[in-house]
Amino acid sequence: MTDTPVPNPRPSVDQDQFLTILSREEALARFEAALFPRAVPRELRALADTLGCALAEDVVAPIDVPPFDRSNVDGFAVRSADLAAAGEAAPVRLVLNDETIACGTAPTRPVLSGTATPIATGGPLPRGADAVVMVEHTQPAGDRAIEVRRATSPGQFVSYAGSDIARGEALLRAGTVIGSREIGMLAACGIAGVQVARRPRVAILSTGDELVQPGRPLRPAAIYDTNGAIVTAAIAENGGDAAFLGAIADDEAELEAAMRNALAESDMLVLSGGTSKGAGDVSHRIIARLGEPGIIAHGVALKPGKPLCLAVCDGKPVVILPGFPTSAMFTFHDMIVPVLRRMAGLPPRSDAKVNAKVPVRIASELGRTEFVMVSLVEGVGGLIAYPTGKGSGAITSFAQADGFLKIDALADQMPAGSDAEVTLFTPHVRVPDLVIVGSHCTGLDLVTAPLARAGLAVRSIAVGSLGGLAAAKRGECDLAPIHLFDDKTETYNTPYLADGLELVPGWRRMQGIVFRKGDRRFEGLSAQAAVRAALADPACIMVNRNQGAGTRILIDRLLAGARPDGYWNQPRSHNAVAAAVAQQRADWGMTIAPVADASGLGFIPLAEEHYDFALVTARKRRPAVQAFLDALASDESRAALEKAGFRPAAPDGGPLAA
Ligand code: AMP
Numbered sequence: 001m002t003d004t005p006v007p008n009p010r011p012s013v014d015q016d017q018f019l020t021i022l023s024r025e026e027a028l029a030r031f032e033a034a035l036f037p038r039a040v041p042r043e044l045r046a047l048a049d050t051l052g053c054a055l056a057e058d059v060v061a062p063i064d065v066p067p068f069d070r071s072n073v074d075g076f077a078v079r080s081a082d083l084a085a086a087g088e089a090a091p092v093r094l095v096l097n098d099e100t101i102a103c104g105t106a107p108t109r110p111v112l113s114g115t116a117t118p119i120a121t122g123g124p125l126p127r128g129a130d131a132v133v134m135v136e137h138t139q140p141a142g143d144r145a146i147e148v149r150r151a152t153s154p155g156q157f158v159s160y161a162g163s164d165i166a167r168g169e170a171l172l173r174a175g176t177v178i179g180s181r182e183i184g185m186l187a188a189c190g191i192a193g194v195q196v197a198r199r200p201r202v203a204i205l206s207t208g209d210e211l212v213q214p215g216r217p218l219r220p221a222a223i224y225d226t227n228g229a230i231v232t233a234a235i236a237e238n239g240g241d242a243a244f245l246g247a248i249a250d251d252e253a254e255l256e257a258a259m260r261n262a263l264a265e266s267d268m269l270v271l272s273g274g275t276s277k278g279a280g281d282v283s284h285r286i287i288a289r290l291g292e293p294g295i296i297a298h299g300v301a302l303k304p305g306k307p308l309c310l311a312v313c314d315g316k317p318v319v320i321l322p323g324f325p326t327s328a329m330f331t332f333h334d335m336i337v338p339v340l341r342r343m344a345g346l347p348p349r350s351d352a353k354v355n356a357k358v359p360v361r362i363a364s365e366l367g368r369t370e371f372v373m374v375s376l377v378e379g380v381g382g383l384i385a386y387p388t389g390k391g392s393g394a395i396t397s398f399a400q401a402d403g404f405l406k407i408d409a410l411a412d413q414m415p416a417g418s419d420a421e422v423t424l425f426t427p428h429v430r431v432p433d434l435v436i437v438g439s440h441c442t443g444l445d446l447v448t449a450p451l452a453r454a455g456l457a458v459r460s461i462a463v464g465s466l467g468g469l470a471a472a473k474r475g476e477c478d479l480a481p482i483h484l485f486d487d488k489t490e491t492y493n494t495p496y497l498a499d500g501l502e503l504v505p506g507w508r509r510m511q512g513i514v515f516r517k518g519d520r521r522f523e524g525l526s527a528q529a530a531v532r533a534a535l536a537d538p539a540c541i542m543v544n545r546n547q548g549a550g551t552r553i554l555i556d557r558l559l560a561g562a563r564p565d566g567y568w569n570q571p572r573s574h575n576a577v578a579a580a581v582a583q584q585r586a587d588w589g590m591t592i593a594p595v596a597d598a599s600g601l602g603f604i605p606l607a608e609e610h611y612d613f614a615l616v617t618a619r620k621r622r623p624a625v626q627a628f629l630d631a632l633a634s635d636e637s638r639a640a641l642e643k644a645g646f647r648p649a650a651p652d653g654g655p656l657a658a
């Protein structure tokens with residue numbers, strides 16, 4: 001690992017930042033050196049108010065628990081030696097002493113040889129007794145005696161004083177997070193309050209003219225503030241007392257006032273956005289005025305996350321996370337959580353790391369620590385971590401991701417089959433019961449809905465048809481949804497199956513031309529005529545699809561070699577095509593009917609494609625797979641699919657619904 005700053009290869013004159021890019025390790029080391037050691041502020045809290053707090057000091061047990069030798073059952077306190085030879089053929093008679101030991105009653109009479117004292121569960125053992133016989137194992141023998149027909153060993157059904165917790169034993173260590181179990185241990189020792197670490201107060205600010213808070217209407221070109229909510233929650237998850245103070249416009253004076261107010265009230269300030277190179281990016285300039293020593297690192301060799309800015313202002317950490325939500329989360333979990341937890345008196349988060357195998361090669365940029373979003377599934381020999389990132393701007397990849405892995409700055413790739421440590425976004429990850437990897441379709445959500453309602457965790461990872469097939473061949477998923485046309489046989493999907501896979505018919509979806517309703521160039525035409533009309537109008541702009549998409553093959557056939565304006569705009573999903581047309585960035589494109597309908601667009605049908613499932617035969621018997629197959633064949637899903645504009649295939653591959 002490089003310890004020396006790596007100079008930016010191309011510093012520009014108007015760029016007053018990123019002149020020195022630090023390695024991840026160096027940036028973290030400098031940040032921690034500027035903050036630690038420091039005392040963790042503590043406070044005394046009543047036991048009932050300590051849930052989730054970190055203990056600020058070791059707690060030593062002040063008493064034995066239980067405080068005396070105690071009976072575990074209802075029965076009779078005895079001397080075991082009296083009963084050593086007792087058995088079915090050799091019953092022993094014991095005379096009862098003249099007292100009954102209830103819970104909370106101190107005994108007054110000793111148990112002498114040949115006697116027994118009635119005792120309740122939880123009662124203290126009297127002097128002389130060394131064992132308890134269960135009442136069920138005795139018989140009354142006259143007025144004040146019992147008969148025992150079982151041998152009894154010393155200590156039987158007795159909990160000795162201090163056997164749960166011994167006086168003077170370290171009960172709980174500093175840094176332990178207090179849960180119900182710990183509260184129980186403290187209560188058992190009679191401790192009514194403990195010193196806990198005071199949660200650091202952390203202020204959170206989002207920055208950007210474009211940000212709108214959830215719940216308000218979205219203006220054109222605006223986006224919802226994602227970081228505010230996610231960073232606030234992640235701080236609370238890691239021991240901080242989080243206070244979200246809203247989103248501030250990119251205005252230097254306004255932002256400086258907000259930052260000063262926030263710092264005055266808190267122990268730490270976390271901002272997001274406004275740190276990359278851009279006219280509106282001012283927060284790092286303000287930090288320089290807020291206190292000593294100021295900026296520690298601005299520009300870290302991370303991918304994504306290079307604009308991360310770490311500062312300390314008069315002892316308080318000030319962090320500017322990158323604006324892109326995924327970059328913000330990677331850098332927050334990797335570099336800020338360790339610092340926050342130390343300030344909160346918490347140990348490093350061991351419960352948020354798991355080991356997993358990476359099934360595919362991941363290319364990586366040399367010289368930067370790379371974060372890769374992953375989704376966990378159960379493989380044959382343990383957990384498998386699937387890369388699911390779609391670029392640092394994709395908040396959606398959070399939905400599929402359980403966490404992320406890191407590729408070292410000195411590595412240019414992570415080879416397929418590598419073991420990796422995955423940092424979980426939240427520690428309570430549940431490995432899914434059903435894993436679907438391949439091409440995504442909104443129809444799929446309709447089929448899996450009843451499974452989710454039945455308590456099954458379904459994970460659907462969108463990697464395209466070919467990626468899904470590869471995963472299915474490696475046995476890493478249960479089902480791979482595919483829609484692959486084979487030119488030679490002019491059929492869908494079946495020719496692509498391999499040994500160990502079988503086809504489960506799914507549904508048909510109509511592909512066609514989308515346009516804005518009322519556009520005279522397209523209204524009422526056939527698909528072929530619509531494309532001719534589009535090509536005839538030089539002002540008409542299309543939106544294409546990515547190479548390799550089934551839809552792209554249809555578009556290229558229709559265009560027959562033409563390259564109209566917009567051809568190189570090649571988004572990767574049906575929804576992106578509809579959005580481009582609806583928002584007037586393009587006038588026509590090709591998508592599936594349900595997506596066109598959902599966007600309120602006009603639609604000219606062209607051809608039906610087959611969306612089927614490659615089922616991994618070896619996993620067919622799994623209950624979740626059976627549940628999926630049942631759901632797929634159910635009247636409920638078929639009706640839902642039809643309502644959404646799909647045509648379900650008959651389960652046996654027979655004729656379709658009308
Ligand atoms: P910036 O660093 O401010 O240039 O932001 C980089 C990108 O992240 C831009 O696309 C911003 O719109 C986006 N972004 C910044 N802050 C947020 C936020 N709080 N929530 C969602 N996206 C954001």
Ligand code: MG
Pocket residue numbers: 207208209250273274280323
């Ligand atoms: Mg911004």
